[in-house]
Amino acid sequence: MRFNREIVEEFSRVFGSEAKLYRAPGRVNVIGEHTDYNDGFVLPAALELATFAAVAPRPDRKLRVRSLLMDETSSSISTKRIRRRGRTGATTSAARP
DSSP states (O other): OHHHHHHHHHHHHSSSOEEEEEEEEEEESSSSSOOGTTTTTOOEEEEEEEEEEEEEETTEEEEEETTTTOOOOOOEEEOOOEETTTTTTTSSSSOOO
16 A cells, blocks of 8 residues: 555654554444444444654653644644553543643
8 A cells, every 4th residue: 555655654754763653443323423333323434535654752751742644743642640540550630732
């Protein structure tokens, strides 16, 4: 897939390291918005659109984010305020800029 390769190559160019690529498929609720977690009925449908994330660990506890499609420069967010809980690594507070 050409687009996947472009994402990984751009990540290496911008951040100077190799990345793992993750994909989350798009979804839309044809009926029943916000009811699936309230015991209601929903009819979700998959979309061909997807969100891709190329990621790699950093030693400085910062999260750098950049959008290829928006052609933005990268932003940096500190992750020092994120606390881990238990063995799964679930967070107990959200990251704030």
